[in-house]
Amino acid sequence: MVKSAPPADDRNVLPEERQQRILARLRSEGRVVAVELAEVFEVSEDSIRRDLRELAARGLCKRVYGGALLPAVTLTPLKQRRTEHPLRKQALARQAVGLVKPGQTLLIDAGTTNAAIAAALPAGSGLSVITNAPHIAQLLLDREGFEVLLIGGRISASIGGAVGTQAVEQVRRLRADLCFPGACAIDAARGLWGFDSEESLFKRAMIEASDETVVVATDDKLGAVATYQVAELARVQHLVVEHSADRATRAAFSVHGVLVHRADAVPG
């Protein structure tokens, strides 16, 4: 028996590990209470509060009296997120657009990175774009020269697009050449993951409706794992990463048969 046993229990875990587990609890239950966490992890409330402070500082939770809740950022400023890393996303988008051939039908998920891709698509190349995000649809309508098909359904404000059953049903009746599911987390061994249950189901439907899948991921998504699995890595043909992406990480995906495309460096 290994003496440094895998932490099946919640007692005696490393500080960082504890924070991850707190985050997992928060994501699954929607809230955490400081006193309860102190009891579960067998540490003082002070340590729990320190953890919550750090998580809140990274924007991963919202501190409230008595514990923490899911950040309001999850359900608020989508408008803000659009202007987060413009240059990095543009560099990624330019690389991703290189995979698109004239006349193809694309399935584009909601998300800021995907909006950058839509903005970088060449107009007048006979492209058909199917999307569940009103923002992306509007962007393409304004640019003209695209055939746009909108996926309807109830819209999640935090996601910025339709992801419910109705949306999945519509995608099932479609067929695309290429799809761009927004990545929440992608790992060479464990595949593609999402933070939300319905969102992940929708991404899976997208992938199943497309011949090829392109995952475009900023650095923070690489090697991360979220709560809900979207697909095995075998379903992903292309991965577009930033210039700054670790060489070893890129190799890890390559050996699984994924074509890794590296974006140009950004001046910043």
Add this chain to the structure above:
Amino acid sequence: MVKSAPPADDRNVLPEERQQRILARLRSEGRVVAVELAEVFEVSEDSIRRDLRELAARGLCKRVYGGALLPAVTLTPLKQRRTEHPLRKQALARQAVGLVKPGQTLLIDAGTTNAAIAAALPAGSGLSVITNAPHIAQLLLDREGFEVLLIGGRISASIGGAVGTQAVEQVRRLRADLCFPGACAIDAARGLWGFDSEESLFKRAMIEASDETVVVATDDKLGAVATYQVAELARVQHLVVEHSADRATRAAFSVHGVLVHRADAVPG
């Protein structure tokens, strides 16, 4: 066993969480009663009143004797009056928004006038908005405080929204309190008309899915007739016209049982 109880219950919740749930109840039921809340959350009425006071201070509810209601549907706040949009459409929109009651479900067609209406809607009044226009959906998502349902389908660039068979099918499965079909032309004797075949079919479906219909028309639409009929005038309950609309024209609609609402004069 259930020592660290998940928030399935309404008892033993964090203060801030409780406020969120009160707000959720308010949005779904349109009103909350202080005594009932005190019982449900197992706190004193004093705490409930404090919660309601804070929510009211943030403009999220309206305090009344015995509890709270959704904030009144007020006209557009000053800041929106300063946008660069045409003043005439804003005046129309402000008048149209006066017909909306808290908690209602609205069906809003594509079009610039309707976009002005969406921009003038009060946030946080528990309104559900169904629209076929990505632009309007995006606008409401950015403003927050709305439930948004998107009608999908192939998008016509000239119309700015989905109007095909698929869109009509989705509308048929819905039910709304109020609908705002964009008017191409409206005539007291011949009813509501549109320029495009599919667009007109979609507008008709909207009207059939709604309890009441509000037509908002700029002066140039009044007394005009287009190619495709959308509906008889009997299906239209409200007509919002500009301040400058002819008195005789307004009377012509009134005698057909249509409630005519005249917008305020614009300074221009």
Add this chain to the structure above:
DNA sequence: CATAAACGTGCACAAACGTGCAAATCGGCA
């Protein structure tokens, strides 16, 4: 006008909080 319910305010108390500090643990490095 009478009455009960709902309300606001001030107050006391406990729980939760932040901060500073000392003890404990761990990983390098001579």
Add this chain to the structure above:
DNA sequence: TGCCGATTTGCACGTTTGTGCACGTTTATG
């Protein structure tokens, strides 16, 4: 092995926040 710095942790301190109660006032209703 022994020392040093960094990190983590628990404790003590004073402070803030939420809560319920008592009291007097306002509001709705018959």
